[in-house]
Amino acid sequence: MPENLNLHKDKLFENIFNYTCGGIAIVGIKGEWIKVNDSVVKHLGYSEEELYKISFQDITHKDDLDIDLDNMRLLILGKIDNYQIEKRYFHKNGSIVWALLSVSLVRDSQGGPLYFISQILDISKQKGDRVQLEILLNVTKEQNNRLSSFADIITHNLRTHASNLLTLFEFLEEESHSLVKDENFELLKESITNLNETVSHLTEVAKIKSVEEGKVVSLNLCEYVTSAIYNVSALAKNTNCTIENQVDVFHQVSAIPAFLDSIILNFLTNAMKYRSNDRDAVIKLSSEIKNDYVVFHIEDNGLGIDLEKYGDRLFQMYKTFHRNKDAIGIGLFLTKNHIESLGGRVEVKSKVNEGTIFSVYLKSA
Structure with a gap:
């Protein structure tokens, strides 16, 4: 292959590494940063020089570190070809950066492990949106439960009072025959009957809940x-x-x-x-x-x-x-x-x- 074509090829790979919108890093077997592109620097807030002095373990959230290290060991042992996890890094300013991490291993000609290639995609916004959605869903569920309980109490109380009114009316109807002929008494009877029907309908509506x-x-x-x-x-x-x-x-x-x-x-x-x-x-x-x-x-x-x-x-x-x-x-x-x-x-x-x-x-x- 002509030398100028090799140079062009090397430059092409360098441009892909440096200018891709996702973070790409070469990481050593012990976790040290060997080479990072601008996106990694932007996502994590450290300069290249600062990153080269530390390992990824130093800025990984402790709750996510073990699963990352376990997968690295499986890669080195040859039990998996690559892995992808969601993990948290600490930004230089102390904030949490959620990342979708994809890792593969490069080996030498004898099959020995040389270094890891890590792709780091910042998903902090998506995770934040998901958390907000979960909070909203929890609030909605709690409100629905409260409304359901409120409806149960209201319909129970209304049913009790409406039933009492109807019973009292029937007593009056039996004992006071003169009232039966009164026009207002008939209107009262119709109103109580309608109330009982409405309470019955509301009770049926209150029973309708999401089905498990x-x-x-x-x-x-x-x-x-x-x-x-x-x-x-x-x-x-x-x-x-x-x-x-x-x-x-x-x-x-x-x-x-x-x-x-x-x-x-x-x-x-x-x-x-x-x-x-x-x-x-x-x-x-x-x-x-x-x-x-x-x-x-x-x-x-x-x-x-x-x-x-x-x-x-x-x-x-x-x-x-x-x-x-x-x-x-x-x-x-x-x-x-x-x-x-x-x-x-x-x-x-x-x-x-x-x-x-x-x-x-x-x-x-």
Whole structure:
């Protein structure tokens, strides 16, 4: 190879070593710094001369030193070819520098260890962001726990007081017949009844919490759909509703039995409740696999929903979209929360006077 080409090659390697944005260092077998590039100097705050007078052990956090030295020994013994760890260095100003350290070993022609090549990537910002995120998540978890406890206490107390009010009212109704005819007494009765219903709804909402993974089991979707159809068979007959079950018999979902029952029944009864008087009601149930989910489709030919008008409020509590006297706006809210507590989601397509398709994404078992 011509001498000028060798010189050019040497210069090229020197430029790569000096100007790469990541830290590169040649480290001796005992841990002494042999050569460092500008990035190492910048990351650690020491000049080249200062680094050459110390070893990496001198500026490594004590909690990270043993794992680094152990891996070095494994390299020298030939049991590993390289290693990568996260470790902490002390900056010259005393601050902590988090680094992603990648190390390989160069040997001589007889296989003896010569020196280590270390790549040092400063990840202090990423680690700081991760710590902040963990703190935020811990605070959020604590706040959620407090809110959950608060909701439990409030709903328990409200339920107790509402129940007492209803009992007192019933005593008055039995003992004071003259009050029964009073218009204000009737208004009071209606208010107490509504209060009890509201407390009942709030109690159901308070029960919805994130589900622990261990409580979720593998359930056959078709079996639960078949059971739900049987449970609403009388209602379907009375409303001239045909339910077509095309759910795949092999589809298994990760869910809690009571939640899956509730989800299916709510969508079935809603489809019957909001049927069109212009045609016989038909509900088609089917399922498919999409990535890690079993997608359960509930398609009806009912009244449909104006999604442009109501789409953003569809699953909110106490929101109703048809003049149905039985509608209270709690079913879809609870159903959506059950689905999301299982790690799923729900999507909806609908056209007014044509029908609606709800697509429930449940984690595949």
